[in-house]
Amino acid sequence: MRAAVHRAVEELLVSDPGELTLPAVATRAGVHPTTLYRRWGSVGELLADVATSRFTGDLVVPDTGSLRGDLERWAADVAADLADPDTLALLRAAVGVGESGACACIGDREEQIGSMLDREAARGNAVPTVERATDVLLGALYYRAVFTETPGTPEWARSLVDVLLPR
Amino acid sequence: MRAAVHRAVEELLVSDPGELTLPAVATRAGVHPTTLYRRWGSVGELLADVATSRFTGDLVVPDTGSLRGDLERWAADVAADLADPDTLALLRAAVGVGESGACACIGDREEQIGSMLDREAARGNAVPTVERATDVLLGALYYRAVFTETPGTPEWARSLVDVLLPR
Numbered sequence: 001m002r003a004a005v006h007r008a009v010e011e012l013l014v015s016d017p018g019e020l021t022l023p024a025v026a027t028r029a030g031v032h033p034t035t036l037y038r039r040w041g042s043v044g045e046l047l048a049d050v051a052t053s054r055f056t057g058d059l060v061v062p063d064t065g066s067l068r069g070d071l072e073r074w075a076a077d078v079a080a081d082l083a084d085p086d087t088l089a090l091l092r093a094a095v096g097v098g099e100s101g102a103c104a105c106i107g108d109r110e111e112q113i114g115s116m117l118d119r120e121a122a123r124g125n126a127v128p129t130v131e132r133a134t135d136v137l138l139g140a141l142y143y144r145a146v147f148t149e150t151p152g153t154p155e156w157a158r159s160l161v162d163v164l165l166p167r
Numbered sequence: 168m169r170a171a172v173h174r175a176v177e178e179l180l181v182s183d184p185g186e187l188t189l190p191a192v193a194t195r196a197g198v199h200p201t202t203l204y205r206r207w208g209s210v211g212e213l214l215a216d217v218a219t220s221r222f223t224g225d226l227v228v229p230d231t232g233s234l235r236g237d238l239e240r241w242a243a244d245v246a247a248d249l250a251d252p253d254t255l256a257l258l259r260a261a262v263g264v265g266e267s268g269a270c271a272c273i274g275d276r277e278e279q280i281g282s283m284l285d286r287e288a289a290r291g292n293a294v295p296t297v298e299r300a301t302d303v304l305l306g307a308l309y310y311r312a313v314f315t316e317t318p319g320t321p322e323w324a325r326s327l328v329d330v331l332l333p334r
Binding site: 017092093095096097098099102103105106132134135136138139140141142143144146147148149160163164166 | 184259260262263264265266269270272273299301302303305306307308309310311313314315316327330331333
C-alpha cells in the first residue's frame, strides 16, 4: 500500500503538480482517502515521507581508496540525481510544504559524507568536519539545482572537492 | 495596488499558507480577482514577483576596504535575513511553485557578490570567480536555511569566507 501511494505521489508531481491533494493521491493509488488521512494526516507529511524514502539509500558511498576520489565521485552522483526533472519536482514540492519536507530531501546524505570522512580519519589523515563538508558540497549542489537554471555538471561537482580539500 | 497585493501574499503566508490562492489574495488585498488573474496569471507567477521584490535591493553591499571584510559582513546579513521565519515562509512557498519562483529568491545577491569581487579586482588583487563565490557563500547560506533545522549564526556565516579565501 505504501509503495502504491508513494508511486501515485511521484506520478501526480509529474503529470499534475497543482492537484496534489490526499483525495487525488487516493484515487490514483486505488486506496480509500480515509486511509491516507489516518496514516499521513496531510499532504505535507505524505510528501516528507516520500522524500525521505527517495533520498535515503539511493546513492552508493564510493570507496576509491582516497577521500578526494570518494567525494568527487559522490558529488558527481548527487549532481546527476538532482539534475533529474522528476527528482527536482519532488524536491521543490517537499520544500514548499515546510521545514519537515525540506529536511527530508537530504535523506542520508550528511551521514554518507560522515562515513567517507570517518574512513579517511581511520587511515590516520586529517579531515574537515562533517559540517564544513556539508556546507561546501551539499550547499553548492542543492543551491545550484534548486535556485538556478544552471545544471550542475559532473566536472563542476568534482571541482567543489578542491574547495573543501585544497591541493 | 501592487504593494497591497504583495502585502496580502506575505500576510497569508504567515497566517494561512495552505490557503494561498488568487481569490484569497484578492479578498485580503481588496482587489477584484479578475485583476489578479490578468496581471499575474497564477499564484506561481505572483509568488515569483513577490520574491523578486523581497530579495532585491534589501541588503546594502558593505564597503569595509577589504574583500574579506565585505564578504564577512554581507554573509552575516544574508544569514540573518534567511533566519527570519516570515522570509523563510516566502522562500519555501516560492520554491514550491517551481523554477521561476525559486530563482526569484536569489534576487540581486549574485550581482552583489560580483560587485564586491569587482571592487577588489580594481584594487589590483586576485579574486575568485563569481560562480565559485556563489557556490561557497550562497550555497551554504541557502542550504542551511532551507534544508536544515540549524540556524545560520553570524559567526558561522563569516567562517564561510575563510573557505573561499583561505588565510
